[in-house]
Amino acid sequence: MPYDENSIVTLSQEDAEKRFQYVTVEQMANQYPTVSTEFLNRLVEACELANWSTAIAAKRYCKGDKTIKPPDGFEDIYRELIAKTRQ
Helix, strand or coil: CCCCHHHCCCCCHHHHHHHCHHHHHHHHHHHCCCCCHHHHHHHHHHHHHHCCCHHHHHHHHCCCCCCCCCCCCHHHHHHHHHHHHHC
16 A cells, blocks of 8 residues: 555544543643643553543542542552553
């Protein structure tokens, strides 16, 4: 399949968010400027692995709403991501 002008696709904002984690991280970094992007990267990745909404996770971990409980296994996934970055 040759690469030509028909190969270029412009994604909607919603499609870009679904396909590229960094788009979500960038939006969250703008919304929560005091939270490190390193933390946000891990949070978004853990959400994807646990199939948990990043918006709900942000309410818990960026806004501090402790009434929101993470899904089972989420914190284990997050800890594994931290351990992987320290290797």
